[in-house]
Amino acid sequence: MAWTESRVFREWIRGPMMQASGTGYTGLDSDVIRVALFNNTVSPDADAAVSATGYNTGTWTTAREASGGANWPAGGRPLASKTVTVPGAGTVMFDAADLAAAGTVTLTDAYGCLVYDDTVTGGTVADQGVAFLYFGGAQSVVSGNFTVVWSDNGLIRFSA
Structure with a gap:
């Protein structure tokens, strides 16, 4: 499956999101949340075991990463201006500023990204995956600008 x-990784909701004890997790709005780009050789699975959702584990290994040198390094770029809001009754949204490379970059075949918590150091897996986001196909740039533009509905949205 490509x-x-x-x-959202269901194991993240059941694990760190709901019971942070012993993981290093303090919250999406205060932890270092990174975005790593990946090519089309990954097999995203929302039901993956928690041990297979972290950065450089399971399908999310560095061999499958689409990085662009210092301006979009392996391991990804950190999110800025993170917020957790309640936009309506029964809805919670996690959002952040659109994420641009640190300068001009060359990237080939970035199909999507892994959003992961770089602060999680304990529990079942370090660098716990929060969600994976598909870009709709291959995205490439040669010595240019690369920006991930998040939906108006945020990176993650929960409804009760």
Whole structure:
């Protein structure tokens, strides 16, 4: 299975999001949340075991990463201006500023990204995956600008 959709890892909701004890997790709005780009050789699975959702584990290994040198390094770029809001009754949204490379970059075949918590150091897996987001196909740039533009509905949205 290759990229076809964007999802939150169910194990993140059941684990760190709901019970942070012993993981290093303090919250999406205060932890270092990174975005690593990946090619089309990954097999995203929202139901993956928690041990297979972290950065450089399971399908998310560095061999499958699409990085662009110092301006979009392996391991990804950190999110800025993170917020957790309640935009309506029964809805919670996690959002951040659009994420641009640190300068001009060359990237080939970035199909999507892994959003992961770089602060999580304990529990079942370090660098716990939060979600994976599909870009709709291959995205490439040669010595240019690369920016991930988040939806108006945020990176992650929960409804009760």
